[in-house]
Amino acid sequence: MSEDAKTVAKGLKGIKAADSSICSIDGQIGKLIYRGYNIDDLCAHSTYEEVAYLLLYGELPTQSELDEFHESLTSHATAPPQVLEALKSLPSGVPPMAALRTAVSVLGHYDPLAEEESDESNKENAIRLVAVLPTLTAAIRRLRDGNEPLAPKPELSIAANFMYMLNGEEPSEDAAKAMDLILILHAEHGFNASTFTARVIIATLTDMYSAITGAIGALKGKLHGGANTEVLKTLQSVGDVDQVADWVADVRSRKGKFMGFGHAVYQTQDPRAKHLKEYSEKLGQEAGDTKWYDLSVEIEKQVVAEIGRQCNVDFYSASVQHYMGVPGELFTCVFASSRIAGWCAHVLEQISDNKIIRPSSNYTGPDDRPYVPISER
Numbered sequence: 532m533s534e535d536a537k538t539v540a541k542g543l544k545g546i547k548a549a550d551s552s553i554c555s556i557d558g559q560i561g562k563l564i565y566r567g568y569n570i571d572d573l574c575a576h577s578t579y580e581e582v583a584y585l586l587l588y589g590e591l592p593t594q595s596e597l598d599e600f601h602e603s604l605t606s607h608a609t610a611p612p613q614v615l616e617a618l619k620s621l622p623s624g625v626p627p628m629a630a631l632r633t634a635v636s637v638l639g640h641y642d643p644l645a646e647e648e649s650d651e652s653n654k655e656n657a658i659r660l661v662a663v664l665p666t667l668t669a670a671i672r673r674l675r676d677g678n679e680p681l682a683p684k685p686e687l688s689i690a691a692n693f694m695y696m697l698n699g700e701e702p703s704e705d706a707a708k709a710m711d712l713i714l715i716l717h718a719e720h721g722f723n724a725s726t727f728t729a730r731v732i733i734a735t736l737t738d739m740y741s742a743i744t745g746a747i748g749a750l751k752g753k754l755h756g757g758a759n760t761e762v763l764k765t766l767q768s769v770g771d772v773d774q775v776a777d778w779v780a781d782v783r784s785r786k787g788k789f790m791g792f793g794h795a796v797y798q799t800q801d802p803r804a805k806h807l808k809e810y811s812e813k814l815g816q817e818a819g820d821t822k823w824y825d826l827s828v829e830i831e832k833q834v835v836a837e838i839g840r841q842c843n844v845d846f847y848s849a850s851v852q853h854y855m856g857v858p859g860e861l862f863t864c865v866f867a868s869s870r871i872a873g874w875c876a877h878v879l880e881q882i883s884d885n886k887i888i889r890p891s892s893n894y895t896g897p898d899d900r901p902y903v904p905i906s907e908r
């Protein structure tokens with residue numbers, strides 16, 4: 532075997548595993564495009580419903596298409612009572628992402644279309660999942676706090692409904708806009724670990740619930756979506772701008788990772804981070820408490836100087852969500868409640884032109900060992 536054939540791309544970094552028309556990322560200049568539209572334009576002019584439609588169907592909706600989409604989402608947004616009962620039966624202290632993973636798996640048992648393989652049922656399941664994930668996330672939060680889950684209100688947008696179900700009261704226009712922005716920014720990001728997981732799973736021609744359950748498991752990890760929860764823990768433990776230098780030195784001496792910094796694709800700043808930074812400042816000013824924003828800015832300054840890597844989407848997402856009253860341990864579930872649109876778009880794309888995903892490995896173990904009977908070992 533030639534040396535070239537033995538070369539391994541660790542983590543598959545830089546390997547193109549498929550053609551995809553959903554998302555384009557230019558890591559050199561920090562440009563992110565969903566289906567041809569720049570994320571900056573979508574943040575400025577769009578809503579999460581429009582973005583979810585765009586990701587699933589490839590085009591921005593007309594008003595009547597959007598109205599119809601809203602109706603479909605509304606009809607699927609209520610979680611089956613059996614799924615809520617399953618959530619209630621989990622041991623206390625289960626991490627919210629683990630609870631969400633279980634909820635989606637159980638949800639599949641109550642979907643009569645779960646095992647159907649038609650294009651129509653796949654699309655219907657995608658809408659159901661986009662609609663219900665925020666409901667499940669909100670239910671997990673309320674149960675954790677000893678409250679009954681709330682049913683969604685049909686007249687509200689996904690973002691406003693999500694906040695209503697999380698907090699028990701309808702959000703202000705600004706708060707709903709901030710949540711909408713978070714949902715738009717997290718909705719899609721190419722062949723990241725959780726999306727690739729979903730594609731690998733669906734490529735075996737199993738059901739969509741299995742694919743999304745796996746994707747949630749992958750997103751949960753702190754090198755992926757779990758980083759935002761870690762960022763809030765960092766902000767809370769550092770506590771003050773005066774402590775940042777000591778904290779940076781401590782992480783360095785332990786050879787630790789700075790959560791919310793670095794990216795597998797971006798060589799420059801993650802284009803999503805600037806929108807969240809802006810909102811972090813705005814929400815801090817509105818709350819009359821810019822402590823978390825100021826501390827984030829100082830950490831950003833010192834970490835970038837220390838490791839030469841910029842902040843990613845998870846860094847300012849932590850202070851934004853904290854200002855919005857979302858508990859830290861729920862941040863990754865909020866991420867999942869948005870990324871479900873991208874996951875479903877990728878699942879649909881994968882099955883529209885499917886090939887099972889089966890890479891190979893470079894064997895490094897021993898060869899031709901003589902078998903030794905157990906009595907002689």
Ligand SMILES: CC(C)(COP(=O)(O)OP(=O)(O)OC[C@H]1O[C@@H](n2cnc3c(N)ncnc32)[C@H](O)[C@@H]1OP(=O)(O)O)[C@@H](O)C(=O)NCCC(=O)NCCS
Pocket residue numbers: 544753754755756758787788789790791792793794795796838840843844845
């Ligand atoms: C996202 C991440 C996993 C990308 O890893 P990657 O593709 O290997 O990125 P790079 O090639 O730039 O990293 C090479 C080296 O740079 C250093 N580096 C990168 N990001 C770092 C960080 N946040 N803190 C400290 N060192 C870092 C490390 O030495 C890393 O090597 P290692 O993984 O063997 O320790 C990585 O940057 C990271 O762990 N970040 C923190 C977690 C995070 O915020 N995740 C959310 C991503 S959106």
